[in-house]
Amino acid sequence: MLSQRASRLLSRGFHRLPVSSRYYSSAAVGTSFNKKTIQQHERQLDITLGNNATAHPATTYTLPYFWLRDHCRCPSCYHPVTRQRLVNTFGLDRDIQPTSVTCETDGLQLVWPDGHTSHYAYDWVTTHGHQQKQRKKWTDALAPTEAIRLWRGGQDLIEGAERPRLTFEEVIETKQGLAQWLHRLEIDGIAFVEDVPTTLEATEQLARRLCFLRETHYSQGMWSFTADLAHADTAYTQLALGAHTDNTYFTEPSGLQMFHKLEFQGQGGDSLFVDGFSVAQQLKQQHPEAYATLTQTLIPTHSAGDEHVLIVPTPRAYPILNHDPLTGDLYQIRYNNDDRSTLNHLSPQQLDQFYDALFAWQKLLTDKSNEYWDPLPPGRVATFDNWRVLHGRSAFTGHRRICGAYFPWDDYRSRARTMRLSSKEKDRVL
Ligand SMILES: C[N+](C)(C)CCCC[C@H](N)C(=O)O
Ligand SMILES: O=C(O)CCC(=O)C(=O)O
Numbered sequence: 325m326l327s328q329r330a331s332r333l334l335s336r337g338f339h340r341l342p343v344s345s346r347y348y349s350s351a352a353v354g355t356s357f358n359k360k361t362i363q364q365h366e367r368q369l370d371i372t373l374g375n376n377a378t379a380h381p382a383t384t385y386t387l388p389y390f391w392l393r394d395h396c397r398c399p400s401c402y403h404p405v406t407r408q409r410l411v412n413t414f415g416l417d418r419d420i421q422p423t424s425v426t427c428e429t430d431g432l433q434l435v436w437p438d439g440h441t442s443h444y445a446y447d448w449v450t451t452h453g454h455q456q457k458q459r460k461k462w463t464d465a466l467a468p469t470e471a472i473r474l475w476r477g478g479q480d481l482i483e484g485a486e487r488p489r490l491t492f493e494e495v496i497e498t499k500q501g502l503a504q505w506l507h508r509l510e511i512d513g514i515a516f517v518e519d520v521p522t523t524l525e526a527t528e529q530l531a532r533r534l535c536f537l538r539e540t541h542y543s544q545g546m547w548s549f550t551a552d553l554a555h556a557d558t559a560y561t562q563l564a565l566g567a568h569t570d571n572t573y574f575t576e577p578s579g580l581q582m583f584h585k586l587e588f589q590g591q592g593g594d595s596l597f598v599d600g601f602s603v604a605q606q607l608k609q610q611h612p613e614a615y616a617t618l619t620q621t622l623i624p625t626h627s628a629g630d631e632h633v634l635i636v637p638t639p640r641a642y643p644i645l646n647h648d649p650l651t652g653d654l655y656q657i658r659y660n661n662d663d664r665s666t667l668n669h670l671s672p673q674q675l676d677q678f679y680d681a682l683f684a685w686q687k688l689l690t691d692k693s694n695e696y697w698d699p700l701p702p703g704r705v706a707t708f709d710n711w712r713v714l715h716g717r718s719a720f721t722g723h724r725r726i727c728g729a730y731f732p733w734d735d736y737r738s739r740a741r742t743m744r745l746s747s748k749e750k751d752r753v754l
């Protein structure tokens with residue numbers, strides 16, 4: 325039996341697909357509406373906006389007066405440079421009503437009892453106004469211009485017309501190169517940069533072009549590792565590592581991870597990548613109960629190999645599949661079976677349910693059709709979304725050195741957004 329919450333999650337959209345058109349695109353800057361009607365009520369007004377010429381269907385937005393006053397965008401209520409609220413919300417009358425409401429050409433104008441005048445551009449109204457049928461305002465407006473592309477195996481990732489080769493020089497020297505790289509990370513969750521000089525310094529230069537780095541107990545900034553147990557973690561051995569995400573033991577796992585193989589004399593040691601969102605989608609379709617279980621079961625994790633390290637997240641445990649409570653979208657996978665702590669909080673029956681779900685997940689995760697193996701020759705740098713794409717490696721012999729870095733999630737996303745949103749567009753999502 326599925327719990328109510330689980331069935332609700334299942335009946336919702338799988339994640340942020342599709343986002344091919346931003347929901348506000350129908351009301352591009354300066355759109356004029358030839359149909360504009362207003363109905364005033366006690367605590368709110370209804371405004372209907374439509375334009376048959378541009379095929380914008382007449383839509384009614386409900387705008388509560390207090391909310392409108394609280395969201396006044398004039399420079400004394402909202403700092404135009406810092407984009408922060410200046411109006412004192414708590415000094416406003418909770419029962420405030422406008423003394424006049426007028427439809428101007430470019431927006432709605434309200435005059436308040438104290439004479440204060442507020443102007444709300446129609447773009448803003450259509451973007452933020454309450455509709456009977458609510459859209460996913462927060463995430464969709466911020467989403468990349470193109471829907472994310474789920475992939476299965478390497479075939480989908482091979483360079484071609486859709487994914488032209490990205491080089492070190494292009495990414496370092498040009499803004500388009502950098503934008504393309506960030507775009508690919510947002511859309512595919514993984515991107516390769518070629519012709520990178522095989523030094524830690526050049527790799528760091530490349531890394532810092534993307535975003536500042538995340539420090540961890542492994543290093544300040546860049547790390548570089550071989551199979552010498554310099555840190556007490558299986559990454560520092562020659563063992564094979566199954567598909568996993570890193571930092572499952574952090575309250576906030578790193579958003580991105582970068583790998584560059586600098587040295588290798590030996591056999592094996594290829595890199596494995598799997599699109600976790602694609603595998604999650606397959607699991608949801610094939611085993612909805614398992615999907616629900618992995619969404620609900622809290623998994624405690626730790627990093628504790630090094631003498632002076634005992635890291636566990638706050639809260640203590642998270643599900644493997646994490647959904648945005650506002651939208652129901654899957655936004656993060658936290659999965660490293662090696663770093664799972666003792667399961668001591670589940671009843672025998674819950675354990676059975678969890679292990680069954682885990683087996684279904686692992687079966688899909690290790691399905692050949694979902695795996696992308698890359699020898700990652702020196703010069704080719706892989707960067708990937710550690711909240712979406714799982715990585716691993718085959719066992720190896722000989723000497724192998726990989727350098728790379730972790731990056732913070734919010735800051736990398738911020739960088740990607742500012743590369744694609746103009747200042748005007750930025751205002752619309754706030
Ligand atoms: C990348 N670097 C070699 C520095 C550390 C690897 C850590 C792998 C660890 N078990 C985890 O999931 O985080
Ligand atoms: O050695 C590798 O290729 C990857 C090891 C690993 O999973 C990591 O460093 O996070």
Ligand SMILES: [Fe+2]
Pocket residue numbers: 559568569570715
């Ligand atoms: Fe790892």
